[in-house]
Amino acid sequence: MAKAPAKEEYELQHYNFSLEELVAQNAEMVQSLQSKLLSRFTEKLIEKRQIPPEPAERLRASCNKTALAMYSDCQPALERLNALFRQTFAIPDNVLLPTDVLQARGYTEELVGSLEQEVRSAKDAVMQGAVFIASLDAEMELHRALEPCYQAEEDVVELLKELQEEEIDPQDVFDMVKRMEIAGIVDGADSQVDSLEFQ
Numbered sequence: 065m066a067k068a069p070a071k072e073e074y075e076l077q078h079y080n081f082s083l084e085e086l087v088a089q090n091a092e093m094v095q096s097l098q099s100k101l102l103s104r105f106t107e108k109l110i111e112k113r114q115i116p117p118e119p120a121e122r123l124r125a126s127c128n129k130t131a132l133a134m135y136s137d138c139q140p141a142l143e144r145l146n147a148l149f150r151q152t153f154a155i156p157d158n159v160l161l162p163t164d165v166l167q168a169r170g171y172t173e174e175l176v177g178s179l180e181q182e183v184r185s186a187k188d189a190v191m192q193g194a195v196f197i198a199s200l201d202a203e204m205e206l207h208r209a210l211e212p213c214y215q216a217e218e219d220v221v222e223l224l225k226e227l228q229e230e231e232i233d234p235q236d237v238f239d240m241v242k243r244m245e246i247a248g249i250v251d252g253a254d255s256q257v258d259s260l261e262f263q
Contacts, residue, residue, distance in 0.1 A: 087146045099131040
């Protein structure tokens with residue numbers, strides 16, 4: 065089962081092997097091993113049986129023909145082995161290198177470049193978002209720490225409002241100024257107090 069030359073060239077170029085090359089190498093290896101084994105067996109036979117030189121040479125000469133006959137007898141088994149090789153090591157037609165997949169789908173280098181730029185921009189945006197979220201977390205921590213201060217401020221404002229709503233008795237103010245004058249805290253309070261107009 066011969067493969068298309070373009071497919072075989074693609075496999076060799078990108079995957080550094082071709083399926084048909086593997087099958088051919090396997091067949092060659094089997095043939096070579098058979099030939100070597102037969103030669104070795106013949107030499108052992110000549111040595112053990114002490115075969116004279118002339119018949120020994122005829123035996124050696126027939127090794128090649130016998131090896132070819134053995135290889136021919138092994139063909140059905142080899143075909144099954146080759147089928148197993150093709151099934152195991154086949155690279156499916158739809159398996160392409162990433163660059164070839166892009167080309168097959170019509171992606172140009174410019175489009176791929178712009179997509180990569182978009183990915184980089186998205187990564188940068190994610191990083192900036194992470195920094196922003198971290199700063200928001202820090203700000204939230206600060207607000208949580210200041211919350212008791214806000215509460216105290218609200219309490220003071222409420223107290224001030226309450227004090228402003230209370231009516232002030234002019235006589236109380238006059239008495240307080242007198243006490244301050246007696247205590248020496250203020251000077252000449254009499255003239256100032258007399259000129260006060262209370263609403």
